[in-house]
Amino acid sequence: MLSVQDVARSYGRVAAVRGVSFEAPPGCVVGLLGPNGAGKSTTIRMITGFLPPDRGRVRVAGFDTVEQSAQARRRLGYLPESAPLYAEMSVRGYLDYRARLYELDRRERRSAVSASAERCRLGEVLHRRIGHLSKGYRQRVGLASAVLHDPEVIVLDEPSNGLDPTQVVEMRGLIVELGKTKTVLISSHILAEVERVCGRVVVMIRGEVRADGSPADLIGRTGGPGAYTVEVRAESEDPAGAVRAALVRVPGLTVVSAEARGAWVYARASGPSGEDAREAIARSLRTSGLLAREVSRERPTLEGVFMHLLESTPEGGPAARGLSGGGALGGGALGGGA
Template identity: 45%
Template sequence: MIEVVDLHRWFGSVHAVRGVGFSIPAGQAVGLLGPNGAGKTTTLRMLTGIIRPQTGSIAIAGIDALARPVCARREFGYLPESAPSYPEMAVRSFLAHRARILGVSGKDRKARIQAVQDECHLGPVYKRRIGQLSKGYRQRVALAAALLHNPKVLILDEPTNGLDPTQIREARSLIGDLAQNRTVLVSSHILPEIERTCERVIIIGAGKVLADGTPEELCEQNTGGGCIVECRGHAAQITSALTAALPGSTIGSDPLEDGWWRLNIRTKDSADPSEPVGAALSNARIQIRQLRPQTAGLEEVFVRVLEDSIGGEE
């Protein structure tokens, strides 16, 4: 549904987007995750035709977005980070105005306005002026406007930015509902928002795609640097064996029942220490009942991927 190949964009001497590429099938909700300044908004602005890449290709719903931008725009709805609005207009008047601009035909216009009003839960404020609404409701109005032409693809840039915690929860729920029957690409620098609304994550940093996969896949790929072990023995003997085998490692211990211990072992590098830990404890004749790699959470994966990319450029 969205095909992006080798996008590059310079602003003067600044190489803001460096070979970004990804493919999103129909019906998938994907998060574009990265710190501020990573190139997320520039990438979305190229996808939506606001700016053109110097090199690369973009296809949306099978349409070449660079060669046929007007046709491509009919296939997606776009919610920019700072969505424009008309504070003096009533919500219903604004939606009717936007529907005319988007070319929604007269016979379908009333039905589409009612449909987006229902989808975005605008009933309580439908007759009010936009300038009187909370930011959460203004965001819903802008989202409804992006849905008027019933697009197959929805592109959202930092949709929860500036909202309070209650509004964020409501926006998250709304995005989840909209993703049930659309392809959704949402950018954010807030990891929990991506984790809770998207089934796949693309991590971008310094204008490049650094990682791409489901949260589970990314965590599995970045497992390493630690392990969990449950063993039985004297604490001093266990610590001595592990310290000798893994100098510089960090060992956290919690006592369990009947002389057993649960150890959380972290090493300085990303290598899985399970094998040397098992060998060290076995050689010291310490009984082991569980030994497994420590799985990284998505937050740890995000930080590690960004740190690795910085280290690779030095």
């Protein structure tokens, strides 16, 4: 269980984090998103115990990261963006070294190294030097060292950074597997990956939580207007005008363009993000005596949510309170202003 309660942190007069709150129960993967300067890195440093908050509390598995720092760190695994690896050491030697730092005895170390190597699929490179491994394998070694002591909470900072497509898929599988039993928090700029692996997303802008919920829920409420493409047979003197007239009769639909090209009219329209107007469009075209070859809707994405929130935040001031919701994982959004 990870609990972040009204944490704030400033650097001199610059408020990096302003009253951020969220909770993540076991068995979930939570994505922490935000543009550069949003306060993500400072929030992660407070969660992992590298920085104390000026205000508020962070609890890892019930232990306060300031007042009970040692207990909290024993239950936390952290993979920074640049994993702190020793190139001259073998994979097994490095993992054994990390196990010693976690104060595991000899029997526990042997078992922990074997288990983490198997979980991160490192068996075939255990005896190779880390410096001779590919970027993907080095990331796996970093992840294996983060889960070596079987922590309850795992924090991953840009885990797919620099990986090729095959390695990204492999890392995605490892994260999903860990998220079945652990609390996993991911900070990433790769929105498509976050959408694939995270059951919940927390969006930070200018040091505050602007949205908190499942990707599907956030996309449904803030993915921007739905975009539609329509292809209709041109069968009248003014085919583009006929298509435009049929589309404007659909409630909530705005015609962006309608152009006749040869035997077909190609039109684009937009409508409310939370609704699917394809059936209404098809009915209106049919009622108008028009033959539709295609009525399609572009799928909203997490990127659309992110850009909508970013563009709707006023320049030069704190972020306004954004979207929140319990999402699929419960707990609700506790985020708010400073």
